[in-house]
Amino acid sequence: MESLSQIRKIILTLLMSGFALLMIMPFIWMISTSFKSPADVFTYPIQWIPSSLNWEHHIKVWSGADTFATYYLNSLKISLISTIGAVFLSAFAAYGFARIQFKGRETLFLIYLSMMMVPPQVLFVPKFLMFEWVGIYNTHWALILPGMFTIFGVFMLRQFFLSVPSEISEAAFIDGAGHLRIFFRLILPLAKPALATLAIIDFSWHWNDYENALVFLIDKDLYTVPLGLQNFILENNVDYNGMMAAATAGIIPMIIVFLVGQHYIIQGVAGSAVKG
């Protein structure tokens, strides 16, 4: 009996591993193709391990006029500032919604809720006009400033703050602490895992954000990684190895972030959907 279930477990593991391999096959193919010679791109059966390692495609991606180094720096700048701003501003607002009783709180929260329904397409045109009018269209500010406000972040952290027992802050109140002190000294330190989760999820959104960059950026030297990638591929549309080297460059940072923050990302995604 015991060994039967053991065998079943092994078979299932093999089956699921096979399917998992199929899922990541595009990535493996991408990396392997980026090292192939042009003649070997489409040989069939697929050459998973290139006959010789060609680094030239990767070198091409990282050098030249429009290099991925620029795109990386731009993406990093935008993603980091947006994420830090978003986490801090969301935490502040979430504390207000979760822990302070004030007039109009429910109505305000309802307005926040309704804004989640509005598709980004509704906002593109007015934002475009607004940014042009203020003079931040085609600058990184057009991505950073709106990026610092995430309604999802407020929801997620509010949920977390609600789950912190009220006895903790009541004790501090009796000792004469105000909301500001309680927020900074008590709640924020307690919320570290939730803040980290939001930071990682938010960072990945900014890093992968293609739509906003597409609408709000024109100059090549301002391009983020997704736009830079598109640009590279449009300009080299028959250089398949180069395309795959560029795609690899675009994906690697997120894979690293994922490997480091895997636990948080998966938990955050699961938690936000189940609780939300």
Place this chain on the structure above:
Amino acid sequence: MHKSWMKRQSRLGYLFIGPNMIGVLLFFIIPAVYSFYLMFTDYKFMSPETNFVGLDNIRRMLNDDLFGVALRNTFVFLLAVPVSMGLAFIVAVALNKSVYWQKTLRALYFMPYITSGVAIAFVWMLLFQPTSGPINGFLRGIGITNPPGWLSTTEWSMYAIDIIWIWFMLGYNMIIYLAALQEIPEELVEAARIDGARPWQTIRQVIWPLVSPTTFLLLITGLIMTIKNFGIIQAITQGGPGNSTTVLSLFIYQNAFRYYEMGYAAAISWALFAIIMVFTVLQWLGQKRWVHY
């Protein structure tokens, strides 16, 4: 004393929410209101004057063949959601308990979801290459002499996008299903087993009904997520060949930023909002009916 305390509380409340509220006002509420106004104008970028045109944009939309095409393509795009969920459910049940390397396998399935965007779009473009791409190479290998042209043909392009989207969403759906499966009390599954239920019977009659609220939630949120997305399609096909992959969200982008028909684009984007609204109301009604079992 009490009154002044309330006042102080209110002030503090606004102090905390204020900074975020300013941003939400500037980048969500005002643009939304302004877009609502634009829907009733003939605003074109760079044109000197803007007129109030009433319902003209909406009328134009309803008579626009391309709008119909985009709507139909959007529905074909949405087919990916239930398919991806079905696969994700199977994977989640398998990965819930009875395998080795659980964590690694979960991470592998989830990987496409975090590497979203343009990079994977281009990888799939080459995989789907009709004459010499690996997917058709494989299909020919197993004896299909005339495999589909995928992204290069109008009949297949939207389905090729569906395949990419199924692949992309699978990990996300799986994680949510896993979270739901872990909430199921061990005793229930155990009881079914003692009663002699076979594994697939347990899945169909115990597990599947118990995760139905999750299924509903995933379906509705998945539909909303899919309906908003256009990045993957813009990167791969730009809506082509012909207009075979022009979905509503991409159609809005094209009208606004390719043809500079801002007023018209605003009208279509509110149509998109209306569809999302329907899904949201469904979800709200559904939650009442499904969530407490």
